[in-house]
Amino acid sequence: MTDLPLLGAAIPNDALETLQGFILEENRDLEIQDFIDCDLLNGDWKTVADRTRSLLAGYSGRLGIHGPFWGLNIASPDSEMRALNRRKHLQGIEVCEYLGATQMVIHSPYTTWSFNNLDNAPDRKEYDRLLENCHDTMAAVVKRAEDCGVTMVIENIEDIDPDIRCILADNFNSPAMAVSIDTGHAHYAHGTNGAPPVDYYVRRAGNHLQHIHLQDADGYADRHWAIGEGTIRWPSVFRALSEFNSQPRLILELRDKANILPSVAYLKSLGLAR
Template identity: 85%
Template structure:
């Protein structure tokens, strides 16, 4: 058996129907994408989940979902909006519980504006207020996730500072809150906003890191290209991943799902993953 890291995939249930053999043959880590849709969460989401479970008969890999995020910020300053955010994230945990999923991706609240302004007040008031808003939104969700054996992983979106969402995860003092890295988002922050390169994000997360979205980009936009189409330094990224012991799920999250198998082949040819 190869010692190379085993790659997983982020796909909707409809695509699982075509990649079922690829996933099941080695019980690859899997992230189901359907449940980002607020309308689905408010409707008959169980029919989609039942189809997912049927397609995964016999599966013993690590299953997760991408949680709801469209139009949501867990740091929203409006109490009514935080209540809605809380409800949506609780719906995501309900899906996890029904599916037997053990991980849910959520989005970082930090923006490019945050990077320049959170400390732009006496006693770091803006930083503290944002953190308090996150806890008001998510404390109940974290408790529910703990009860269900689910870990939420905070994905970098606009984050320029690789440490700030690590500190946010730590502030919950819970195994239900950890860290994710999206390689394309980090590369965008590096190329457009002067952030550190992707491998630095990995090292700064360290063993908080339990999930990685693998996608390629050129550093200007959120491309979700197949691996090899952009300019990310993949050897450096996988060297950094080899230094940590948390065994994060390495999830290919590509816009064009036809690029999944070629991406696996590309990384395998480089001797980085399979």
């Protein structure tokens, strides 16, 4: 059983107090969620980060944060909005540097509208325009992340095409850009919008994949249920994960943090993870 993948968690500081032993005993991967708050990033975020540091005394695992995302789109066609996006993501990298975090989750710019309309123009003009906007927003952020040893992982949100985030990450030609999968988002895209199932997302990401949000869902909405409560085929997901060597961080991102330990127990009972 000790060869099973080790699960981590996405939690705020308040939950870290409760789950401190769970994280520290095996130095599990950890994603701190407090810094999604743009108002916090504009204010006294260092006090919150100092609390994180205190709670993680002696920790030697892989630490990351979820970056800001509310109202942000890195492909915005508005240059002033791109400047705001750039500033908010740079604030996230500043938090990573302060904490010693090596990963920051950011959100994909691709929507369901993108899937149906990016080809609705000649010569890939819409694809190229979107990539150009992403570069304008993120070039300085990528450079800062490279300097700090941080990798940004692009999480699927509405993405129907499993490949498109990989193409975006590759387009930056930087170790600071990689791919994340949220299992519940993928399952929603599969159940509601005709996307492939979750294990296909994993296989298509391959070694681009450096992070995965594990949550269960019903294919209709973004549930963030306990593992086993929804309809995701977990053996197929972990079978696909075993085919690659990128060792992504396996992060339980559940709405009710009290379901983290039962979800670990459930996956362990299936012989999939611990």
